[in-house]
Amino acid sequence: MIVGxxxxxxxxxxxxxxxxxxxxxxxxxxxxxxxxxxxGKGSGFFNQDYQQAGATILDTIGxxxxxxxxxxxxxxxxxxxxxxxxxxxxxxxxxxxxxxxALTKAMIASKxxxxxxxxxxxxxxxxxxxxxxSEVAGRMAIQQGAKxxxxxxxxxxxxxxxxxxxxxGRVLVLGAGTVGIQAAKMAAGLGAHVTILDINMKxxxxxxxxxPSHVVTEFSSEFNIRKHIQTHxxxxxGVLLKGAKAPNLITRDMLKEMRPGTVIVDVAVDQGGCxxxxxxxxxxxPIYIIDDVVHYCVANMPGAVPYTSTVALTNVTLPYxxxxxxxxxxxxxxxxxxxxxxxxxxxxxxxxxxxxxxxNWESVLA
Ligand SMILES: NC(=O)c1ccc[n+]([C@@H]2O[C@H](COP(=O)([O-])OP(=O)(O)OC[C@H]3O[C@@H](n4cnc5c(N)ncnc54)[C@H](O)[C@@H]3O)[C@@H](O)[C@H]2O)c1
Numbered sequence: 209m210i211v212g213x214x215x216x217x218x219x220x221x222x223x224x225x226x227x228x229x230x231x232x233x234x235x236x237x238x239x240x241x242x243x244x245x246x247x248g249k250g251s252g253f254f255n256q257d258y259q260q261a262g263a264t265i266l267d268t269i270g271x272x273x274x275x276x277x278x279x280x281x282x283x284x285x286x287x288x289x290x291x292x293x294x295x296x297x298x299x300x301x302x303x304x305x306x307x308x309x310a311l312t313k314a315m316i317a318s319k320x321x322x323x324x325x326x327x328x329x330x331x332x333x334x335x336x337x338x339x340x341x342s343e344v345a346g347r348m349a350i351q352q353g354a355k356x357x358x359x360x361x362x363x364x365x366x367x368x369x370x371x372x373x374x375x376x377g378r379v380l381v382l383g384a385g386t387v388g389i390q391a392a393k394m395a396a397g398l399g400a401h402v403t404i405l406d407i408n409m410k411x412x413x414x415x416x417x418x419x420p421s422h423v424v425t426e427f428s429s430e431f432n433i434r435k436h437i438q439t440h441x442x443x444x445x446g447v448l449l450k451g452a453k454a455p456n457l458i459t460r461d462m463l464k465e466m467r468p469g470t471v472i473v474d475v476a477v478d479q480g481g482c483x484x485x486x487x488x489x490x491x492x493x494p495i496y497i498i499d500d501v502v503h504y505c506v507a508n509m510p511g512a513v514p515y516t517s518t519v520a521l522t523n524v525t526l527p528y529x530x531x532x533x534x535x536x537x538x539x540x541x542x543x544x545x546x547x548x549x550x551x552x553x554x555x556x557x558x559x560x561x562x563x564x565x566x567x568n569w570e571s572v573l574a
């Protein structure tokens with residue numbers, strides 16, 4: 209198969225769909241890989257690295273799309289790319305169709321085979337191609353939170369780890385899923401006191417088993433949240449209700465109960481946030497302050513660490529890329545039910561029910 213790796217042209221996206229290690233594996237399996245010149249630069253991978261791994265560098269995005277059977281990328285195609293996509297071409301990337309009717313219509317019209325990272329689902333119902341980005345965001349939440357606790361950026365002026373003779377900072381983590389556990393682990397590593405809340409007792413039992421004793425679990429309730437926000441310096445929002453808006457666990461009135469300079473990092477902002485006062489921000493202007501509480505609500509946190517994010521993402525996408533290249537999409541999806549769940553639009557037909565539901569279209573599924 210001929211596999212193409214274009215440069216991401218969405219604003220502020222520095223990740224790339226394949227590393228030189230991925231190229232090496234594909235070439236070893238007798239596939240051809242075309243990489244657009246400069247595609248990996250933002251993630252620290254240069255043309256020469258790809259060439260050494262066996263790729264051919266092409267100058268333009270148009271050439272990559274025109275010459276490839278399968279395109280492997282990161283973000284959904286943007287309007288400039290719509291016309292480059294060919295009939296029957298496999299596009300393997302994050303699509304998030306339900307959030308864009310224009311994209312959905314364009315991909316239907318293209319008659320391509322759209323396989324979405326975010327809907328590939330394993331037997332336990334987890335989403336293996338989303339997990340690494342939650343891991344990145346969870347760990348990064350503490351790094352960012354620690355920074356915004358500093359006084360010059362209006363934080364409380366607290367060092368998370370404390371020093372001998374001074375108590376450490378206190379971190380409250382809402383949700384003990386992937387984001388929450390990674391955040392708790394980083395905060396604990398810095399020496400902070402951590403309280404982690406969830407409504408899922410299985411998750412709390414797990415956290416209790418694997419974390420050190422300065423990570424304390426409690427059941428998530430309004431009562432407990434109201435109590436803890438008064439004494440914690442940094443609050444991480446990492447809750448998720450699958451397919452729904454995140455619940456508002458912290459309401460506007462609660463901000464007044466927090467100490468001035470408390471920092472909230474609402475990682476769940478991409479699902480509407482779990483704090484009533486959350487509104488999405490960007491890496492250029494990541495915070496705003498309401499009632500003396502610092503809000504950090506960047507919707508694409510992994511974008512700030514493209515090297516780590518690219519490697520983390522391609523570690524999990526590559527096995528699927530290889531299956532698609534080796535067997536073709538039909539056989540690969542027949543053999544691998546997790547991958548089959550990634551099929552969203554096939555040859556002009558929507559095959560993923562939630563998309564038609566999102567736009568109130570009549571289902572076209574059999
Ligand atoms: N901002 C970003 O850049 C970024 C990056 C990655 C992920 N995210 C988002 O972070 C959020 C969390 O992702 P995840 O992978 O950790 O999800 P996850 O499913 O692994 O974990 C979510 C946890 O929230 C818990 N939960 C649900 N309701 C709760 C409540 N009322 N109180 C406490 N806990 C509750 C669930 O039981 C679950 O353990 C998602 O919205 C995800 O999209 C954002």
